[in-house]
Amino acid sequence: QKEVEQNSGPLSVPEGAIASLNCTYSDRVSQSFFWYRQYSGKSPELIMSIYSNGDKEDGRFTAQLNKASQYVSLLIRDSQPSDSATYLCAVSGSNYQLIWGAGTKLIIKP
């Protein structure tokens, strides 16, 4: 059974600080890794994708991938109250299917 694990939180971070979100996955052959943001009652919104080991930066977001440790993380710099949401880690389970973590609830405190 392919699994994606995340700490459910909530993770509380002061405004302006760095939020660090983590995810581990079980399937060593997974090739694609995604971070989605989900506001309550809304659909997931893709914010970052990463495919090779190392860091990938996009604005205030940095995704980090370590395939040897089967570990993906997301850093959010200069956290804003609007970043408060649940962050979902998703990992490719096949050509078509993503396997999802349960999400980490992030709260940015003004």
Next chain:
Amino acid sequence: EPEVTQTPSHQVTQMGQEVILRCVPISNHLYFYWYRQILGQKVEFLVSFYNNEISEKSEIFDDQFSVERPDGSNFTLKIRSTKLEDSAMYFCASSETEGTNYGYTFGSGTRLTVV
């Protein structure tokens, strides 16, 4: 920005009734998906659809479920005889290439409540 459109946004149905959830994928996308999310739980894959046939389905997608692309724009999910445990948010998604290459664009979802 192109959107995936889902209707209705909320549907209430009686147990045992048939429901059809509708989706209009982004026009140049070729791959279509249904996912569901039971309240407070993980997003779960149901089915992927490409070239007018199912390319992959999960264990959840049993004989009670079916998908169809009846015309060039709509993509539907039918649940033949709804159960209480089918209550969930159902998300349609589409992608230009195989979804796990670049991720999906999700619709806003249909909240299905079975009573």
